[in-house]
Amino acid sequence: MTIGIMNGPNLGRLGQRTPEIYGSRTLADLESQLRAKFPETALEFFQSNHEGALIDCLESWHDQGIRDVVLNAGALTHQSYALRDAVEGLGLRVVEVHISNVYRREPFRAHSLLAAVTAGQISGLGLEGYALAVQFLLAT
Secondary structure, three states: OEEEEEEOOOHHHOOOOOHHHHOOOOHHHHHHHHHHHOOOOEEEEEEOOOHHHHHHHHHHHHHOOOOEEEEEOHHHHHOOHHHHHHHHHHOOEEEEEEOOOHHHOOHHHHOOOOHHHOOEEEEOOOOHHHHHHHHHHHHO
16 A cells, blocks of 8 residues: 655745744654655655646655545645645545644634545644554554
């Protein structure tokens, strides 16, 4: 089983961008952490600031047989019908992850266009949320 770990806009700046909200660890730290925690699981990582690149990657993963995805779409969570349609149309099993607790922030962040087409959502548990999402996908 291969699990895709996808991060959207601005997440490439983890460790530098608003560390009081997102912490000081980087995407490279996350990748190392997940590979160490799940050494028997094939993990594919992708990050882009561009909506179309995220959709292209989801389609590519689907074509490679990857059906399980941990997705932190960043702000696209709240505004991308195209990303939502890709998740739904490809029949992927997705766990939506947010590093910060989106429900304790600006009101617009509390609405997810993705939630209705995902297996579940993890919000506010920092980078540990990714590991919990992988655990869930492996166990179900």
